[in-house]
Amino acid sequence: MISLFDKIIEFGLIFLIVFTPLAFGTVHIWSITIMELTVIFLVIVWIIKLLFTSYKLSNSRPLVLSFKLAKTPLNFPILIFICLILFQLLPLPPFAIKYLSPNTYSLYKMTLPDYDISNNCRPLTIYSHATKLELLKFLSYIFVFFIIVNNIKTRRQIEHLLIAIIIIGAIISLFGIIQRVAHEKIYWLAQLTKAGYTFGTYVNKDHFAGYMEMVTLLAIGLLMTRRSFDSDKIIRTSSWHGRFHKWAYKESQWAKTILIGFLIIIMVSALFLSLSRGGIISFLLSIIIFVDLLLLTKRSKRRTSRILIPLFSTSAIFLIWLGIDPIIARLSTLFTPYKAILPRANLWKDSLQIFRDFPIFGSGLGTYQFIFPKYKNVIKDGRFYMHAHNDYIEYLSDIGIVGSFLFFGMIIFFLIKCLKLWQKRRYPYVIGLGLGISAGVISILLHSIVDFNLHVPANALLFFIILALLNNILYLRYIQGKEICLIPDQTFNVSLKWSIFGTLLIGIFILLTFSLVPRQYMAKRYFEKIKINSPSAPANLILLKKAIRLDSSNSQYHYYLGKAYEGLALEQTSWQKRIKFLRRAMLEYQEAIDLEPTSAWYHLNLGWVYATLGLNQASYREVHLARILDPKNPHIAKYLANWDIKNVY
Secondary structure, three states, X not given: OHHHHHHHHHHHHHHHHHHHHHOOOOOOHHHHHHHHHHHHHHHHHHHHHHHHHOEEOOOOOOOEEEEEEEOOOOHHHHHHHHHHHHHHHOOEOHHHHHHHOHHHHHHHHHHOOOHHHHOOOEOOOOOHHHHHHHHHHHHHHHHHHHHHHHHOXXXXXXXXXXXXXXXXHHHHHHHHHHHHHHOOOEOOOEOOOOOOOOEOOEOOHHHHHHHHHHHHHHHHHHHHHHHOOOHHHOOOOOOHHHHHHHHHHHHHHHHHHHHHHHHHHHHHHHHHHOOOHHHHHHHHHHHHHHHHHHHHHHOOHHHHXXXXXXXXXXXXXXXXXXXXXXXXXXXXXXXXHHHHOXXXXXXXXXXXXXXXXXXXXXXXXXOHHHHHHHHOOOOOOOOOOOOOOOHHHHHHHHHHHHHXXXXXXXXXXXXXXXXXXXXXXXXXXXXXXXXXXHHHHHHHHHHOOOOOHHHOHHHHHHHHHHHHHHHHHOOEEEEOOEEEEOOXXXXXXXXXXXXXXXXXXXXXXXXXXXXXXXXXXXXXXXXXXXXXXXXXXXXXXXXHHHHXXXXXXXXXXXXXXXXXXXXXXXXXXXXXXXXHHHHHHHHHHHHHHHHOOOOHHHHHHHHHHHHXXXXXHHHHHHHHHHHHHOOOOHHHHHHHHHOOHHHHO
């Protein structure tokens, strides 16, 4: 049974490795749902496996369950980080909000009537729904990390995951190269964004580059381990069949080495052809760090040059053959920083204003896109920004200095601990692969300065997968003809009564999560079927009400239901019926604002309903809030210009 559980976990992890990059980077609700449900299933299998291995009989005491969990430098920081996000979701009275985050209190008081008077408990996050969605994704990454650390403990299991990562990286790289040469459509079917923006299976070429940085450096690290073959596996005999086995083994090792080298050439070429400046520069800097550490620490100058020089020379020749002019043209834009850096620098400048207003706890995990329009000052365009194009600044705005210090601090602390352990190892397999994965982690951290790779589920999941693999690889030991990960663990002896209670709590949590994920997916499916151009269609009302029943915390569903009632009101000839539907629209807009108080459109529509109902003072208040919450939105400005306010007042 234990072997069966191990195989299920291993195949489940391989499925996630293969599926997430192929599903457009797992940025859509359907792919995120599949990822989260798969992780929940693997967690259930892992818990059952723990129960199977935890029974400990004793003559002097009753039945005891003994659980063994791996100890890593991330265990405690991750627990604290999750508690911080849960604290953001905890409803607090106004006086507590005012003390902990004065600007959150001011925002609530400005956008919600009678907030302070009613003593309404609200969370620190300005939009709980967005924070819950991000927390579910983050929990998926964390669970995968702990599943790997506690279950993938032999070199054979580790290499299965490594091979899956490298093969899928090579496949999407080859697909991207063909796509760049032949067409601009993903899977030859859909142009999801403008031409030249997509690459491979990714909607955004920069996110493809971020994924390939980690995979390519991991593959280079694995290639470095092929420089010396395991001598214990070579049969030492003078007989003809012994010499044949020795020759066959060496030939197979050389074939594997050449294949890995070929796949690296494909991936390096694809990374450069993606034309992602941040990806290319981060990769080159990480290669320099990789080579310097390998040369200075391990004194393997001859072996390193013998592998890396031919590898990168061949990659350069292949790139020249494919056409290097677009790459040179793209990188040459770095010499004109006004065009290359200024747009993102302006975005960062505006985004840092959020951090200044919410310095300690932030505005809420995943709430950047909902709060940023209020702070869009330097940027004059009408684009809708979902991310800050800088993971560090976005996390500062979302979770403040406390959460950002925990998140990035624990990763840097983990990396330093791993590099210290790596320095002590002398096993070639651990040296090459450990350094390759570490360089991949450094590369994505560098790339995050100019992009938001850690907010792309496929990339974030791979990031935590390679962190877990790095931890286990550094503890590999050769014992009795088998390489096993001897990672330190901690034993928890729990009585049968408490173990049953804990299992029930975990089971309830898993069931709630398991039900929440598909409910959110089905609600989104209903919402996607509505016809925006005909808001008052009866089918829209049915679909929106179904969506709200499944996921009532999504403000967007209430907003569009309000628009549907508003459309029905305009179609009525009877004033009484019109008032009836307008009041329903008013209630839905008020509910949407209560869930997401920072949306200018919600306040603007509510203001129009108030004006139509003759509530002029309330209407003026909502219109004024719409101007404050999104002052640079040209669509709202045009809407207000067309709406003759003077006639209303």
